[in-house]
Amino acid sequence: METITLTGQIFQYLVTGITVGSVYAMVAVGFNIIYNVTEIINFAQGEFVMLGGLIMVFLHVAVGLPLILAFPATVALVTLVGVLLDRLAINPIRRPTVLSLIIATIAASILIKGTAMFIWGKDPFDLPAFSGRDPITVLGAVIQPQYFWVIGFLVLIVIVLTFFFERTIIGKAMSACADNPDAASLVGIDVKRMVLLSFALSAAIGAVAGITMTPIALMEYDRGAMLAIKGFGAAVLGGLGSFPGAVIGGLILGVIESLGAGLISSGYKDAFALIVLLFVLFFKPSGIFGNIEISKIKRF
Amino acid sequence: MLRIGKLPIALFAGFIIIFPWVAGKVPAIGNYTDIMVFVGIYCLITIGLGLLMGYAGQISVGHAAFYGIGAYVSAILTTRYGLNPWFCMFIAVLVTGTIAFLVGAPSLKLKGHYLAMATLAFGIIVFIIFNEEIQWTGGPDGMADIPGLSIFGFELDSIEKYFYLVWGFVFVILIFTINVIQSDAGRALRAIHTSEAAANSMGVNVSKFKVLVFVYSAILASLAGSLYAHYLNFINPSTFDLFFSIKLLIMIALGGMYNIWGAIIGAGIITFLSYEWLHYFEEFEVIVYGAILLVVTIFLPNGLVGLPGMLKELFVRQKSNE
Numbered sequence: 120m121e122t123i124t125l126t127g128q129i130f131q132y133l134v135t136g137i138t139v140g141s142v143y144a145m146v147a148v149g150f151n152i153i154y155n156v157t158e159i160i161n162f163a164q165g166e167f168v169m170l171g172g173l174i175m176v177f178l179h180v181a182v183g184l185p186l187i188l189a190f191p192a193t194v195a196l197v198t199l200v201g202v203l204l205d206r207l208a209i210n211p212i213r214r215p216t217v218l219s220l221i222i223a224t225i226a227a228s229i230l231i232k233g234t235a236m237f238i239w240g241k242d243p244f245d246l247p248a249f250s251g252r253d254p255i256t257v258l259g260a261v262i263q264p265q266y267f268w269v270i271g272f273l274v275l276i277v278i279v280l281t282f283f284f285e286r287t288i289i290g291k292a293m294s295a296c297a298d299n300p301d302a303a304s305l306v307g308i309d310v311k312r313m314v315l316l317s318f319a320l321s322a323a324i325g326a327v328a329g330i331t332m333t334p335i336a337l338m339e340y341d342r343g344a345m346l347a348i349k350g351f352g353a354a355v356l357g358g359l360g361s362f363p364g365a366v367i368g369g370l371i372l373g374v375i376e377s378l379g380a381g382l383i384s385s386g387y388k389d390a391f392a393l394i395v396l397l398f399v400l401f402f403k404p405s406g407i408f409g410n411i412e413i414s415k416i417k418r419f
Numbered sequence: 420m421l422r423i424g425k426l427p428i429a430l431f432a433g434f435i436i437i438f439p440w441v442a443g444k445v446p447a448i449g450n451y452t453d454i455m456v457f458v459g460i461y462c463l464i465t466i467g468l469g470l471l472m473g474y475a476g477q478i479s480v481g482h483a484a485f486y487g488i489g490a491y492v493s494a495i496l497t498t499r500y501g502l503n504p505w506f507c508m509f510i511a512v513l514v515t516g517t518i519a520f521l522v523g524a525p526s527l528k529l530k531g532h533y534l535a536m537a538t539l540a541f542g543i544i545v546f547i548i549f550n551e552e553i554q555w556t557g558g559p560d561g562m563a564d565i566p567g568l569s570i571f572g573f574e575l576d577s578i579e580k581y582f583y584l585v586w587g588f589v590f591v592i593l594i595f596t597i598n599v600i601q602s603d604a605g606r607a608l609r610a611i612h613t614s615e616a617a618a619n620s621m622g623v624n625v626s627k628f629k630v631l632v633f634v635y636s637a638i639l640a641s642l643a644g645s646l647y648a649h650y651l652n653f654i655n656p657s658t659f660d661l662f663f664s665i666k667l668l669i670m671i672a673l674g675g676m677y678n679i680w681g682a683i684i685g686a687g688i689i690t691f692l693s694y695e696w697l698h699y700f701e702e703f704e705v706i707v708y709g710a711i712l713l714v715v716t717i718f719l720p721n722g723l724v725g726l727p728g729m730l731k732e733l734f735v736r737q738k739s740n741e
Contacts, residue, residue: 160532212716212720213720218472218476218478219716219720221478221532222668222672222712223717225480225665225668225712226709226713226716227709229665229705229708229709229712230706230709230710232709233703233706233708233709234706236702236705237703237706344661348536348539348543352540384551386547386551390544390547393540393541393543396537397522397537397540400536400537401526401537402525404529
């Protein structure tokens, strides 16, 4: 057997870190979409990821739908959950304050988590990898083919979203709501529909993250909160509201976590990303790409 | 919210004083005295947290951590070093207050959701530390043989004696907090909740007040944690997890965050729900809690305490429509 060199080991951690980081980046992008349109931090963001994984397991493994059908069906179902979240938890609040919106999304997140436990129980579920589990060895690092799917979907989401926000009329309308909801509604944009759309879009992205990560990391009902807080960490690290920031923040956080768990302590694996989050909040809350002046004029 | 009279406090004190006696007479509620000890412990936390949410307009999703730090500091110092429990409780308060200051001061300068996220992250980190630092905390197995409390050599060796001790603490804190609310500081706090900018321009040092309230609420949580550790003689990390922090939020939202009685009513209802009335749901009680929190947020923004006012307003509106 080959001896594992330190460089090989570090390369391995980097590859794993970038893959995990891609998941965090997708969660962070989801946070940003809702935040940009509504200025709400959606604490239930991680539940979309959990639901994506578990619904996919149900459709693909239990029902036996082929991957190509189960994937869009899962995304559609989770998107529906996102729509319901807005309609049942956010929209009915008559005089929204930052406090009541935070509490409403926390309530929704424990409701979704409890329902998932009711349906799937407490055991983790596995999903077959999209293109087999024969690892490729590069420079001493073992790379699962699924890693490419995760990273590939992040790239795809970034491309599609960039096109959507910069080239389509709906995307531009959504950005307008972010800049100034009153002005947006004056020029005839239906702000409430844009809010709904942002929840739908963000749920769909969460579902993709959950579907692609499950073959690597399994999925169980209570993963949502941790994914949400790490995704939020990625969003803040990159600068809340910034899409390139979310991607860069996610990747950095993933690599830090992977290196920390591998080289320092695996017991503290989940703490590294959170410590980074606290440091960013304390010392540079505007993040890498954020703008503190813009964050000052936000309502919340 | 503005004036809290002496009469309700006196009535409530009377209720608490006779409670163990009544519970002792009625077999069906014989174990309620024990549950009421926990209600008292949670009240200590919710009074502070309610002040933070309702009066300073800030949210913390990490108070389980302060509660846990209080419990673990007391447990470690008494079992490993044999120090006096009351002294350890005081040390725990100092430690927790300092940590709360370090966590709260930077994030309270920012607006809205940042404290929520910072405290959420902090709470999870502390929970991981409780689980991982096995040589200090015993890890997931927790710590046993934590000594009970005694006052001047008088052992608190029954549930009833603890009941009066814990509720004694609650009344001292309640009266102190009410005095704070009705002082200049309380007016400043309410001004912050209404409009930070206006409060600022009136010369209120907004972030100083917010940090003060945050530290105060953390200290109360620490005190509650120490009392919990000495009452049960055993602690383990699962008591201090994220869900407990959320349960505290539910208590305050349900009772009503703009009124100090809301914190007490919410703590009472949720504690009885989880210790007694929700056994049937077992672990699915989380769905019930989620539903309660959502319904309260949408339909009862002022909590149960605000219900009479809401009904009255509705009634008056009906009348004027006729």
